[in-house]
Amino acid sequence: MVIPGAALSLVRRPDTAFVIHGRSEECLPLLDQHPALKAVTTFVHSDVAIRMDDKPSQALRQGRYKSSMWRALDSVKKGEADAAVSAGNTGALMAMSKFCLRTMAQVDRPAIAAIWPTMKGESIVLDVGATIGADARHLVDLAIMGSAMAQIVFDIDRPSVGLLNVGVEEIKGVEEVKSAGRILKETNFPHLTYAGFVEGDDIGKGTVDVIVTEGFAGNIALKTAEGTAKQIASYLRSAMSRTLMAKIGYLFAKGAFDALRAKMDPRRANGGVFLGLDGIVIKSHGGTDAMGFAAAIDLGYDMVKHDLLSKIRDSLEVNFPNAAAEAVASPETSE
Template sequence: MGTGPRIAVDAMGGDSGPAVIIAGAARAHKRRSDLHFLLFGDETQIRAELAKHPSLGDSAEIVHCDDVIAATEKPTQAIRRAKTTSLGRAINAVKVGDADAALSGGNTGAMMAMSKLALRTLSGIDRPALAALLPTLGDNDLVMLDLGANTECDTQNLVQWAVMGAAYSRVVLDIEKPRVKLLNIGTEELKGTEQLKEAAAILRSAEYLRMRFDGFTEGDKLARGNVDVVVTDGFSGNIALKTAEGTARFVTDLLRRAFTSSLRSKAGFMLSKPALHMLKVHLDPNNHNGAVFLGLNGVVVKSHGGADEKGVANAIRVAARMVREDLIRKITDDLTSIAAHRSRMAAQ
């Protein structure tokens, strides 16, 4: 049995159920054999899939659950069954200390509602935010939040999310002082809502934090590679994310169509295959799978519902790394710095 991070997995979450989830766990375990899994869901289905991956061996335990949250279920309905469902019990395993992190590819709204109820938010955080990695043309990906957990937010929410996003960037991107920007309709200081302008003023003066605030960025600049963390409200963030994903699919489909339109283009395809492979790898969402609910008293990771086993393995690696790097403590330290700064300012 592994002595590393213990991951509570909702084996019933996601579009393909236990088959892909457990294959992903086996893939992640092959890379890091110290991982241990608590698999929540239908025991018969899970055991049948585990039989296909004997390498997991003693590193996986099954916790039978009769109940499953449907993808279409409203959070207010789902939360009533938190104690009986595979999703709710996986999250509760983190609360009671049986697991270090929880992971699911299921209902995002239900997952957020259950996580907030079971784990509560960190002191100094009003609302958790959903953060994920997006590909760029730079040397590293960028962290973007909020991606849909909160459709509305105020100035303090944006400031808090910037702090959390910077801490997350230091862990997953290994950047000592991340460049942070706020998503806006322009880069000029006078543009945007009052909340954006107020948050920018606060972050601009927060030189004591381990980040470098670089002002505003626009949606068309997200992939340029000149920013490490982009902060926005969940409504705008979710639209930006879905637009980026749709554009990536559009580009790959357009190229596929162009390269199959004639014999000459097919010959060109063979010559361009290495470059196209690099493009596919860069745009493949499975290579960036694993959105994180930041701001909770526990690690919770959302896998894309349609992720393949490689995507699930990547999400598991994200969860394990946050545990190993003690992300929550790092966020808490930064929040403590903010509180101490405010106390000093108030005393002056």
């Protein structure tokens, strides 16, 4: 789906050029089927491909410098490409990205940010699986980076940000979340509006533009949402085919069902952004098709066009290491 997806993205964004890394015997015949794409593509042969079941440490040992994944990231580091897009092994991609591109000066750990369909439109949720656990400083970093991405994706000056918690009351939750909440509430961040704690059902409601959580809870929320969407689709298919009247009713309501299917189509929002790195990396879902991979490329294009890295750097520079940094260093003790 990578090469057909690139061809589809090129139709929508004809000013794009591509550097494709892979095995020539597999990729070049596919590339020949898309002359327009081939005309704007530099192909780089790589003998080594990272497997989906490789452990990150194994991928680093065996694929560093010579795998297609590493070379794609290295092309970003060298300025030969503006963004890297991969549908490969997530753990390996994150490990290689951190090793090759490094994190920004003010960021300890990167995060994966996902665009989430909601009842009001879309929200950004992070982290959805880059790192497990987070202290208050990391959660504040996520809020700043997520708001910078939301400015680009949603074209708003001050995105609203909420911390995912077990309740909206300030006394609830683990200490790190409560400390991050105090920092976000008491510090005048110029590029975001802190809306307080949000709960799990607020993700789908679209209560805020950006929802911040650590990677363990974020990944569970993401996988639960994906599973629930598939479950609902299965229920609908079963119900609509159960009786003749149901089938007739489906024909009359087909337009509404098509709109619902499009709204719930994960390909529309495919692509997680690795935030906090000194380079733009987009992680596509490994099981997507050409349409989904094209959406991931489009996302990378938009992050480059609107200069995501500069927005994040500027936001971090404004907010750290001033009042927020001091608050992180000596948070108040909660009762």
